[in-house]
Amino acid sequence: MMESKHVVLHLVSPSSGELIDLLARSVLGQLENLNAERFVWNLVRSIERVNEVLAVIAETRGVVFHTLSEKTNRRALEEGCGVLDVPCLFVLEPFVSTLADHTGAVVRFRASPRDMMDEEYFRRLDAMRFTLAHDDGIGGHDIESAEVVLVGVSRVTKTPTCMYLAHRGVRAANVPLVPGMPVVDALSKTKKPLIVGLTMQPEYLVRIRAKRLTMLKQNPGDAYADLDVVRREVLDARRLFARNNWPVIDVTSQSIEQTSAMIMELLKVRQAQRV
Template identity: 40%
Template sequence: MHGRHTAFGTVGDKSLGKSGNFFHLHMVSDSTGETLMTVARAATVQYEDVQAIEHVYPLVRSQKQLDRVVGEIESAPGIVLYTLVDPDVAARLERVCLDLAVPCVNVLEPVFKIFQSYLNVAWTGRIGGQHALDADYFGRIDALNYTMLHDDGQVPGDLNEADVVLVGISRTSKTPTCIYLANRGIKAANIPMVPDIPLPPQLDEVTHPLVVGLVASAERIQQVRQNRVLALNAASYQNESYTDRRQIAHEVSSTRRLCAEKGWPLIDVTRRSIEETAAEIMALLRDHRAEEM
């Protein structure tokens, strides 16, 4: 078991030194630590000019594994968040934090209490139960395999097997959005809209999937495309229209017009994160499935 150290919201130690307004955040988990990181980052971003130096300790399931954690908390005191099922391991961590006068919180305890009170059943104390190799897990793997196989317009012949098909011009975050959806068990394909290249005819024949168009402002797409060209070191990039603002504006207009003609919902991703875009798509998908029933 090894702790992972990151400076969330910063770029290296230099930026921390400039602000000086940082704190140590220890996250101790008997599973992967993903729950703790999600909660901690959701809380941290609510405080301006405050940056957390993260210490992540996954798979802490014994007193011996806790020894290293205790040593690091003693050498760098700070807020301690944990999800530990073993009561003895959790109790020792609580005692250490009390002795050091640092805050220590079991982030799931209030949730467990509410569930137990409402459901009137005892909790099982399963470690990492959310990562069980059950039907949902293998469903997510199947969705991810489908999504990777159908990225960027590949294998259009079986688009009707998708749950969602995303349509949009280059740099509208189609691929990362599809991958996020696949991790939620949703089979997602994406079709690029390229000037002077027709969309695959199979797209007009689909009956099962929800088709969603993605757009962004011309300024945003131009910026992302220019960065893309620079990242690829494409100094001799011949297709100048790829980063031409007027051409991009025309592509955006074409996307909007096509979605209006087809009756496809359209999402502007200019100021949206991947997670926010995916959340709206999942809401649209629920409505779409309800209409199919």
């Protein structure tokens, strides 16, 4: 068996850091037996902040990936890493260079993606607001305004999946299925949104719920995490999905990104059929 290797990654971003973190995760997924300790540095927009990052890099060493497009901050980080003899990569470079070489377009780096506040930016902002206002069954009166509605029992990743979809500009809502409670009436009447049922293997769901109860300092043996109870919940949910002919995604072995990609594909097919 190959010995496991370890690396420290410093992910430096002028904004939220989500993009570079996602890219780093994707890269790490291609490498076997490599454990990474990730430091995500967001909102790095000043020399003072760059110096804070460099101070920690000097102590921990490792590899630096960054998306600092602003010239002064980028130069300070890259020169500082050079002095420390730490590998430092501007991760946008290969993408920008390849497109520029292929198209002849002029490269004009912006300090932050927020400088490109175009129609897509505002569409994502609207989607985020909508999703936050329609989480966990809230705002059911105008659920028809959603593009996607996720339905499922507790802890099947409805909320994080909706949030990911919102970041992609999709107005997503989610509706929980609670034992003994009627299904939201608006679901049976809605016509516009794509409704998707999320499910999970009961044994796996029990472990997630028990961990949640422990974190909340509640009894992990509660009915909420009882295998027989959970099996009935999942079965009832599947029957509801079948009665309504809603597409179903088993999220047991899926990441949020994978589930969202499947939903985006379903949405694309649905939109094409309506043209």
